[in-house]
Amino acid sequence: MRDxxxxxxxxxxxxLLMVLALFVYPxxxxxVTAFEAKGGGFTLGNFAKxxxxxxxxxxxxxxxxxxxxxxxxxxxxAIGGYLTLGENPRAVALLRWLYRWPLFIPFVVAxxxxxxxxxxxxxxxxxxxxxxxxDVSQTxxxxxxxxxxxxxxxxxxxxxxxxxxxxxxxxDRSTIEAARNLGAGRLRILFEIxxxxxxxxxxxxxxxxxxxxxxxxxxxxxxxxxxxxxxxVDMAFRINNYGDYGTANALGFISYLxxxxxAWVYLKRAVRQ
Amino acid sequence: MSRILALLALAGIFAATPVAAQxxxxxxxxxxxxxMVDYVKDFLAPRFEKTNPNAAVKAVxxxxxxxxxxxxxEKLQAQKNNASWxxxxxxxHQKMAGDLVREGLLAPYVRDVATGRLVSSExxxxxxxxxxxxxxxxxxxxxxxxxxxxxxxxxxxxxxDDLAAWAKANPRKFGYNGIKGGMSGVAFVVGWVYxxxxxxxxxxxxxxxxxxxxxWDPALAKLKEFNRNVVIxxxxxxxxxxxxxxxxxxxxxxxxxxxxxxxxGKLPPNMRLQLIGPGMPGQPMxxxxxxxxxxxxxxxxxxxxxxxxxxxxxxxxxxxNWYPGIDAQHVKSKLDDKTWNKLFVDVTPQELASKGxxxxxxxxxxxxxxxxxxxxxx
Numbered sequence: 096m097r098d099x100x101x102x103x104x105x106x107x108x109x110x111l112l113m114v115l116a117l118f119v120y121p122x123x124x125x126x127v128t129a130f131e132a133k134g135g136g137f138t139l140g141n142f143a144k145x146x147x148x149x150x151x152x153x154x155x156x157x158x159x160x161x162x163x164x165x166x167x168x169x170x171x172x173a174i175g176g177y178l179t180l181g182e183n184p185r186a187v188a189l190l191r192w193l194y195r196w197p198l199f200i201p202f203v204v205a206x207x208x209x210x211x212x213x214x215x216x217x218x219x220x221x222x223x224x225x226x227x228x229x230d231v232s233q234t235x236x237x238x239x240x241x242x243x244x245x246x247x248x249x250x251x252x253x254x255x256x257x258x259x260x261x262x263x264x265x266x267d268r269s270t271i272e273a274a275r276n277l278g279a280g281r282l283r284i285l286f287e288i289x290x291x292x293x294x295x296x297x298x299x300x301x302x303x304x305x306x307x308x309x310x311x312x313x314x315x316x317x318x319x320x321x322x323x324x325x326x327x328v329d330m331a332f333r334i335n336n337y338g339d340y341g342t343a344n345a346l347g348f349i350s351y352l353x354x355x356x357x358a359w360v361y362l363k364r365a366v367r368q
Numbered sequence: 369m370s371r372i373l374a375l376l377a378l379a380g381i382f383a384a385t386p387v388a389a390q391x392x393x394x395x396x397x398x399x400x401x402x403x404m405v406d407y408v409k410d411f412l413a414p415r416f417e418k419t420n421p422n423a424a425v426k427a428v429x430x431x432x433x434x435x436x437x438x439x440x441x442e443k444l445q446a447q448k449n450n451a452s453w454x455x456x457x458x459x460x461h462q463k464m465a466g467d468l469v470r471e472g473l474l475a476p477y478v479r480d481v482a483t484g485r486l487v488s489s490e491x492x493x494x495x496x497x498x499x500x501x502x503x504x505x506x507x508x509x510x511x512x513x514x515x516x517x518x519x520x521x522x523x524x525x526x527x528x529d530d531l532a533a534w535a536k537a538n539p540r541k542f543g544y545n546g547i548k549g550g551m552s553g554v555a556f557v558v559g560w561v562y563x564x565x566x567x568x569x570x571x572x573x574x575x576x577x578x579x580x581x582x583x584w585d586p587a588l589a590k591l592k593e594f595n596r597n598v599v600i601x602x603x604x605x606x607x608x609x610x611x612x613x614x615x616x617x618x619x620x621x622x623x624x625x626x627x628x629x630x631x632x633g634k635l636p637p638n639m640r641l642q643l644i645g646p647g648m649p650g651q652p653m654x655x656x657x658x659x660x661x662x663x664x665x666x667x668x669x670x671x672x673x674x675x676x677x678x679x680x681x682x683x684x685x686x687x688x689n690w691y692p693g694i695d696a697q698h699v700k701s702k703l704d705d706k707t708w709n710k711l712f713v714d715v716t717p718q719e720l721a722s723k724g725x726x727x728x729x730x731x732x733x734x735x736x737x738x739x740x741x742x743x744x745x746x
Contacts, residue, residue: 214613
């Protein structure tokens with residue numbers, strides 16, 4: 096027993112060193128450089144520049160990701176709800192088999208697929224025109240903010256749905272049966288019985304999705320060239336075109352703050368519960 | 369942070385290389401897309417190793433765009449005080465070449481290389497305002513131009529003014545990728561500023577004055593207006609994709625990408641190019657040899673081979689559709705007329721000489737991009 100006490104720190108050391116070297120050090124480094132002037136010394140200039148150039152993009156990023164998160168929440172409740180309450184076993188099995196696919200597709204691949212799928216003369220519109228639903232003159236390109244939202248929702252919904260469906264499946268079915276016996280419809284059961292009980296899981300899923308989407312560069316870069324754009328694109332642009340790590344890190348710092356605020360809401364809720 | 373990680377990764381690659389018993393390993397480090405690495409690895413390396421059995425060429429890529437060149441510069445700066453450096457030949461962008469020469473990190477090797485006499489272009493002497501004569505040989509010259517679809521456009525515009533009028537009359541039929549999605553859009557914007565201000569010469573040659581950018585306000589206001597009638601595409605490839613699908617009728621592209629896509633069947637063969645006046649920018653990439661390259665002699669031999677008329681004809685022009693890095697007349701005799709004409713049918717050599725501009729010197733370049741962000745995007 097005494098030996099294991101001495102061995103403990105030794106055993107944890109490699110993991111700890113990894114975390115320090117590959118996470119804590121780069122994080123600290125980028126936080127410090129956000130406040131560093133080009134020649135050295137403390138400055139808030141990087142933040143002034145970030146706000147001067149990119150305040151619209153910061154707002155845009157929040158709106159796009161907030162809206163995507165909302166849609167992901169709705170879609171995953173719908174999927175989880177049908178998996179739990181669906182009455183057609185074949186449809187349930189099919190949905191269960193299908194909905195997880197995007198989970199295994201990287202963002203960059205999803206973006207590449209959407210890029211040709213959502214274009215004006217892309218696969219989606221060509222199919223609709225071929226089916227006679229749309230006329231060629233009515234087609235529009237979705238390669239703008241809508242394309243970003245569609246890609247995010249498509250890619251992140253399975254992740255949240257997986258958590259939510261799992262949580263719903265593990266609930267005590269007697270509450271559902273009781274409600275059903277008293278004549279409640281499926282929609283009412285979903286929103287009044289299931290969702291309140293899985294809310295903490297749903298929230299964790301949505302927060303993790305939010306944070307993931309904040310860090311994605313490939314989707315906004317490949318789907319839309321329009322302005323405003325997302326903060327990740329601005330960070331890459333600052334570094335690649337100006338070699339300006341200061342402003343890029345200031346933008347990074349701002350996005351830490353945004354995700355930290357999100358995490359704080361969650362923690363506060365968790366503590367209250 | 370990412371700089372340090374990149375250096376660590378590079379160091380790892382080099383450290384992992386087993387030192388062959390007698391063979392000298394020639395490290396050729398190239399910025400740019402994967403096709404650049406493939407070119408060194410699959411095309412240049414076997415040729416070099418055939419005539420130099422004691423050398424093994426090792427190709428390393430540092431990533432696309434100026435960021436790739438930046439990594440090479442950071443690696444050289446990091447080993448500045450070592451006795452010898454492990455980069456023997458580097459391929460870098462124009463923007464970084466000036467910095468490296470000024471910092472004394474490059475060898476003045478051109479006088480020792482026979483092919484050095486075959487280069488007389490402006491790009492071989494001047495890199496965005498810095499005198500680099502003697503330190504660089506262009507690997508190739510690439511150029512931007514307006515690609516247009518003859519099925520949708522009868523006569524292409526001849527200059528920026530024509531183009532602006534055409535875009536107004538044909539809303540959302542012109543597309544370019546802004547400045548954050550790749551260099552063809554950046555080149556279009558730079559050309560716009562050249563065309564709509566009186567500063568073009570000063571922007572390309574210097575000297576830098578911080579107040580000059582105030583002169584561009586009318587040009588940028590006009591560009592903001594222009595942007596209302598055009599499509600902003602997602603990236604260099606995004607413009608070509610949209611041209612291919614007939615969603616736009618015109619857009620700025622890199623000439624080499626245009627021909628490569630066409631050869632791959634990703635663009636209809638009837639698409640054409642027009643280099644509009646007063647001019648659009650292009651840029652070379654340079655072969656350079658670091659000042660303390662470990663295998664200096666072999667490095668010189670390598671660059672000599674890579675810039676020989678045969679290799680320039682076969683590799684640069686025929687395979688990659690780039691304009692040759694050495695003077696064109698030395699390359700022409702090595703190629704059949706068909707290949708040669710393909711490259712010059714839409715953009716004649718005379719046009720290339722008069723309307724092929726360079727990018728601005730670095731400070732002006734940054735000013736143009738920042739002004740665009742501030743005045744056009746906001």
